[in-house]
Amino acid sequence: MRLAGFLFCLVLCSIAQASPISIIPMPAQLKLAGGSFQVDDSTQVVVPPNDAATRQSAQYFVDLLGRTRGLHLTLTENAQAGHAIVFMHDPKAAVTQAEGYTLAVSAQGIRISARDDAGLFYGAVSLWQLLTPDAQQGVVHVPALHISDWPRFAWRGLMLDSARHFQSADDVKHLLDQMAQHKLNVLHWHLTDDQGWRIEIKRYPELTQIGAWRTPPDAGHDGEPLSYGGFYTQDQIRDVVAYATARHITVVPEIDMPGHAQAAVASYPQIGVTGKRPSVSVDWGVNPYLYNVDDATFQFIDNVLDEVMALFPSHYIHVGGDEAIKDQWKASPVVKAKIRALHLKDEDALQGWFIGRIGTYLTAHGRRLIGWDEILDGGVPADATVMSWRGTDGAIKAAKMGHDVVMSPSPDLYFDSVQSDLTDEAAGRIPVRDLASIYAFNPIPASLTVAQASHVLGAQANVWTEHIPTMQHVEHAVFPRLDALSEVTWSPASARSWNGFLARLPAQLERYAVQNIAAADTAFEPQIQVDANAALKSGQAVVTLSNQPKYGAIHYTINGGAADTHAPVYSKPFTVQLPATIRAATFADDGVALAVERTRVLDRASLLSRAGVDLPNCPGSDFRLRLQPMPDATSMAPVYAANVFDTCQQFPSAPLDDVTAIHVEAVRLERNFALAHDEKLVVSRPHRTPYGELVVHRDRCEGPVLASMPLPDPSTSGRIFSLNATLTGQHGEHLLCLIYTAPIDGPLYALARVSLLSSQKGEGKP
16 A cells, blocks of 8 residues: 555656646646647536536636636536536546545546535636636646545634734635635634624624724824724624635634633623723733633623624634633632632633533534633533644644544744745744745644544644734735645645645746735745855855745846846856845746845945844844834834844854944834733843943853943834944954843834944945
8 A cells, every 4th residue: 555655646746747737735636648628718618507506616617717817708507518618516426525526628628527516616726727827818728637636634724813903804705715726615713812802793882892992002103003903794794704605615713712801801891800991902912811700701602602603604613712821810719719619620620611611502502612722721521622723732632532633733834923034024923934844744643543633624724913914914924835735734645745836836826916916935035145254354255046945946147137037047156246236036947936036235334234133032032023113014014023032132253353333223112012921031131221222242142341322212212213332442253242221111122233334445334
């Protein structure tokens, strides 16, 4: 069996790499034949009479092809089934798996058949991909082939966080369109959290009148809105759910409990532990507000769930269960009395009882509870499904206990993690989760037996939006990493090939462009690397060009000219005299641009300068975020590296010969982070001036002080400001440690750029 699997993979992978077939995710079985079939405006699409589901899939295909290829095919029930595209249900189809289909192309026509509606729909998606192998319009010749295809996993999901930052209903539908094109079938919709309640509940109108709106920090200044928020009406939710259903996507709502409840408690303080009304949170992280555990609060939750279940037909209802710190429960005599009355061990057990009560209510209404893996900590209903986010340990534990699990681990499948550590990367979390790492993810932990592995329903990626404020940013974070996820969750493991995937991706990038999807080109972005210190000493730079997957042809120029397909192709490091301007871009074999052009100026000023995002953290804390200047900024740039625990970064091997001064472009950020029990880890340093200083140490962070630059009054200075100091008598290369001593109860500071200035000719601020 292993030999057969190896041979199958060998054949399939060679097809994927050598053929023009660009289907993502890769079909389970694909066999090429001789000849082709021409599709043009005269081609008819044939469906059986009185088959509404088949007509719906065929109409979806016709409409999508018209929008993207400019081919406008006629849908009919009466044409001859010869020279045409035929959709049909076939209860005896060879592919017996749910959601599976067959797609056959010959010189006489195209035929898609499936046993169920979802299979026909996914066959339509694959055919659309066959008919959009490039960005051209009009007639297309489809190679003769036979596809038998079915999914590896039943749960192929994407989580969208609409609580931290709000997307319009049309934005959500736009995302659903792309999920359908990737054969994903679950949208996990995160609708409530500390920072916003986004779903209309008619019985409790203040959930959206109050809970859907927050007052941003520094509201009204530097473009920060006076109020931020929004919510979905029940009519909008019905519309989104219907839109998803038509694309064979189930929408699973998440209503967070017992923690992440601050927006709900801000709306109705009586459901909270203290009875006091907080504001809707503006802080990312872990806030302390929990639901109460009295009967009135459970009646509130039950009433909310009644309206949620009426809107969402999903078998699963997600109840969160994560990051519920128990400080409020521990401080409440009423809650302590409840624990004693229930004969529970502690507050963790109380959360288990809480989740169990919710699970019982959902079961009584024909639904099933799903929650984050913390629901395991205090005991969990026997039929609960566990979504593992704290790595994979939760999934392993749950599967061994007999629970169904969905793999959604951090950081492996967190699409709010950045895609590279390059200077122009967008905002997001660290560590880097690049395209290759997503493609390499295995949803089945090696420690599970075959029987235990059968509990793994599938996998999903999460898009938490604390640092992803707009739909443009969501698309940048999701695409093309979603292509990798789709292949992980759909294609058989034996059919997956990283090189084959890369070969199929250029056509998909063109599909994104045609549909105005703001996909990231980070994976293929040319990195322009030089040894800055060696170049400063010699007056010439050895330039190395590369990209993450080492795929595509990198074209470049050294004189500032356009790096198009007529420019030289990079093959090995080359040397340029300073000053020079390097421009580089990456192209596929057929000339499709895989990444837009990047530019790097090489002169003395730029080589003595470092962007703050390029300066590593000081030892002791590896926490790092890439942040925009305001929590609710709507732009993609600028972005700054920040460590909320320790504002200390290093300039390694700073060349100090002839350096006379240091110039820093500094930035003041909002310290809007709820750190809960980790607050004690924030490093506080003494300061000599009212607002603190930026202190520069040599060689180590406790080394000699080279400069101390007072920070300006935040109330009178701009968000971005300059700091300058002289540096005298320094020689050689030294590590510089740059530390902000600002009070930790005030703003958070970061480095935009650090520049060393010297008296040599050609010096100047970059």
